[in-house]
Amino acid sequence: MFISASAAETEAAGARLAGTIQPGDVLALVGDLGAGKTQFVKGLAKGLGSTEVVTSPTFTLVHEYQGSRLPIYHFDFYRIESLAALRAIGFDEIVFGNGVSVIEWADRFAEAIPPQARWITFEMASEDQRRIDLSNFG
Numbered sequence: 001m002f003i004s005a006s007a008a009e010t011e012a013a014g015a016r017l018a019g020t021i022q023p024g025d026v027l028a029l030v031g032d033l034g035a036g037k038t039q040f041v042k043g044l045a046k047g048l049g050s051t052e053v054v055t056s057p058t059f060t061l062v063h064e065y066q067g068s069r070l071p072i073y074h075f076d077f078y079r080i081e082s083l084a085a086l087r088a089i090g091f092d093e094i095v096f097g098n099g100v101s102v103i104e105w106a107d108r109f110a111e112a113i114p115p116q117a118r119w120i121t122f123e124m125a126s127e128d129q130r131r132i133d134l135s136n137f138g
């Protein structure tokens with residue numbers, strides 16, 4: 001657990017984690033609106049060598065970024081209505097594939113998250129501080 005004091009620091013934490021990522025990794029992100037999940041994914045994608053702009057998936061429900069080693073699949077379960085909708089976008093194929101999957105609001109459909117996923121929680125500690133807990137790495 002650590003406190004990030006700025007959006008840039010949260011991004012840097014994502015970039016640092018990128019160095020540990022292996023093919024097939026699943027990162028399950030949990031935290032309220034504005035807690036810093038997307039900021040973290042920005043750093044992760046950069047750290048994996050992507051130069052693409054990272055934004056929360058809306059209509060397409062999943063964004064794919066090309067890293068230098070691996071593709072990154074970015075989901076946001078906030079936008080997903082049901083398990084059926086999740087299945088329909090090919091979640092299972094992607095999450096059991098060889099890219100890295102990163103899922104915002106993963107707790108909304110926790111039953112769809114594979115057991116090897118690493119859970120990361122984000123909490124707002126103050127306007128600019130976020131408590132980030134990477135200890136639930138299963």
Ligand SMILES: Nc1ncnc2c1ncn2[C@@H]1O[C@H](COP(=O)(O)OP(=O)(O)OP(=O)(O)O)[C@@H](O)[C@H]1O
Nearest residue numbers: 004005006007010033034035036037038039128130
């Ligand atoms: N320490 C910090 N870490 C991350 N973001 C911060 C921090 N301090 C302030 N912020 C601001 O908080 C917001 C975090 O937004 P972000 O989109 O990453 O949240 P989110 O968790 O993805 O929310 P959502 O559930 O809406 O997708 C940004 O506007 C960012 O600038």
Ligand SMILES: [Mg+2]
Nearest residue numbers: 037038056104
């Ligand atoms: Mg977000």
